[in-house]
Amino acid sequence: MMPIMQIGPIAVPVPAFLIILGIWLGLALSERHISRFGLSSDLLFNLVLVSFVSGVIGARLAYLLRYPQAFTGSLRDIFSRNLGLFDPFVGGVVSLVVSAIYAQRKRLALRSTLDAITPALAVFAIALNLSHLASGDAYGVPANLPWSITLWGAQRHPTQIYQTIAALLILGYLWPGRKLVANFKPGEYFLRFATLTVASSLFLEGFRGDSSLLPGGFRLAQILAWLSLAFCLYAIGRLIPDTGPK
Amino acid sequence: MRIKVNWNTTSILILLVGAAWIWLSRVPSLSASANGKVAPHPGFQAPDFTLQTSQGEMVTLSDLRGQAVIINLWASWCPPCRVEMPELQKVYQAYHDQGLQVLAVNVTSQDDTQAAVKFSAQLGLTFPILLDLDGDVSRAYRLQSLPTTYFVDRDGIIQDVVVGGPMAEALLRVRVENLLVKVGS
Numbered sequence: 001m002m003p004i005m006q007i008g009p010i011a012v013p014v015p016a017f018l019i020i021l022g023i024w025l026g027l028a029l030s031e032r033h034i035s036r037f038g039l040s041s042d043l044l045f046n047l048v049l050v051s052f053v054s055g056v057i058g059a060r061l062a063y064l065l066r067y068p069q070a071f072t073g074s075l076r077d078i079f080s081r082n083l084g085l086f087d088p089f090v091g092g093v094v095s096l097v098v099s100a101i102y103a104q105r106k107r108l109a110l111r112s113t114l115d116a117i118t119p120a121l122a123v124f125a126i127a128l129n130l131s132h133l134a135s136g137d138a139y140g141v142p143a144n145l146p147w148s149i150t151l152w153g154a155q156r157h158p159t160q161i162y163q164t165i166a167a168l169l170i171l172g173y174l175w176p177g178r179k180l181v182a183n184f185k186p187g188e189y190f191l192r193f194a195t196l197t198v199a200s201s202l203f204l205e206g207f208r209g210d211s212s213l214l215p216g217g218f219r220l221a222q223i224l225a226w227l228s229l230a231f232c233l234y235a236i237g238r239l240i241p242d243t244g245p246k
Numbered sequence: 247m248r249i250k251v252n253w254n255t256t257s258i259l260i261l262l263v264g265a266a267w268i269w270l271s272r273v274p275s276l277s278a279s280a281n282g283k284v285a286p287h288p289g290f291q292a293p294d295f296t297l298q299t300s301q302g303e304m305v306t307l308s309d310l311r312g313q314a315v316i317i318n319l320w321a322s323w324c325p326p327c328r329v330e331m332p333e334l335q336k337v338y339q340a341y342h343d344q345g346l347q348v349l350a351v352n353v354t355s356q357d358d359t360q361a362a363v364k365f366s367a368q369l370g371l372t373f374p375i376l377l378d379l380d381g382d383v384s385r386a387y388r389l390q391s392l393p394t395t396y397f398v399d400r401d402g403i404i405q406d407v408v409v410g411g412p413m414a415e416a417l418l419r420v421r422v423e424n425l426l427v428k429v430g431s
Contacts, residue, residue: 074414085416
């Protein structure tokens with residue numbers, strides 16, 4: 001665990017640094033293979049920019065509307081850099097909606113666009129899990145295993161490492177330069193990534209010690225992952241032709 | 247057709263295995279995740295401490311059980327710490343009557359007591375300034391960066407941690423109101 005890295009007088013927050021690095025490397029990987037999906041790198045970067053800006057504005061506005069009384073005494077806080085003054089869920093929804101509108105206006109095919117950003121998402125997943133390892137978030141349940149790590153006063157499953165390994169394996173399997181990927185139908189690349197990601201989340205969430213729980217002790221993230229997995233499997237099934245090779 | 251049938255069968259099997267794993271990995275009701283363990287992280291019991299204030303009084307965190315507590319680790323030479331102190335004072339004044347306590351733990355092992363006392367007097371801070379003379383509290387809270395702020399609920403559980411600063415007044419107000427809702431519940 002290393003939440004802060006001191007470089008001279010500057011304290012660098014390692015989790016945030018890893019996430020920014022993941023976004024940068026991911027976009028670079030997507031850009032390198034963009035021609036395969038029939039998109040231009042300019043369009044990809046514009047889409048990411050639109051998605052990011054709309055997400056940030058949406059997240060701040062949502063927070064402002066949710067807690068207007070908190071800002072009445074200090075209107076300048078509307079423009080505060082504090083990350084805690086964002087509503088990430090609403091920001092994500094706004095970002096998706098605005099990106100979809102932008103993609104439609106630019107006549108981008110949904111499936112090819114999703115395929116084009118898949119390498120970026122796969123790299124980002126690795127960075128996100130490493131950021132959890134640095135911050136100590138997403139920690140595991142206590143367990144006495146030879147590979148347990150000491151975290152928050154107990155020996156625990158190293159869930160952040162499990163999830164990083166899973167994300168690395170998924171990226172390795174779906175590396176955009178592989179011949180396998182060239183044979184995918186439009187949309188299949190993204191769907192395979194999503195299927196593997198939610199399947200690994202469903203499995204590895206069972207070792208987490210910080211899950212949000214539903215009545216009966218069920219883990220909310222597992223239920224959501226199971227529903228997403230069902231959707232992904234159904235969507236991949238739709239890509240398989242009704243008549244197989246004779 | 248055969249490929250499609252195989253895919254559908256495989257999908258159903260995968261989903262059944264997934265559902266079984268969800269059932270098997272349920273969390274027994276009595277073994278909540280943190281389960282009363284002490285650690286400086288959200289969801290865990292805040293590490294207890296007793297420190298002397300700049301006025302010479304002793305303050306123990308566990309004595310404040312039942313109140314919402316903000317623990318702010320700071321130093322007088324740290325610019326963001328200095329910027330956010332007036333915001334902490336405003337929030338303390340606004341919510342103290344509703345059950346909020348602010349403990350400003352000066353990391354005295356890396357600071358100068360006189361400078362800390364002078365700074366708090368200049369700003370007219372009315373919440374207790376605690377002196378962590380030997381750095382025990384900084385170590386217990388695994389302090390990595392100044393300022394670091396812990397939001398502790400009435401049960402002594404850390405609900406949120408903000409590393410770095412300065413914190414905006416709006417951020418403090420929302421965090422405190424969420425803590426106070428728990429106090430009233």
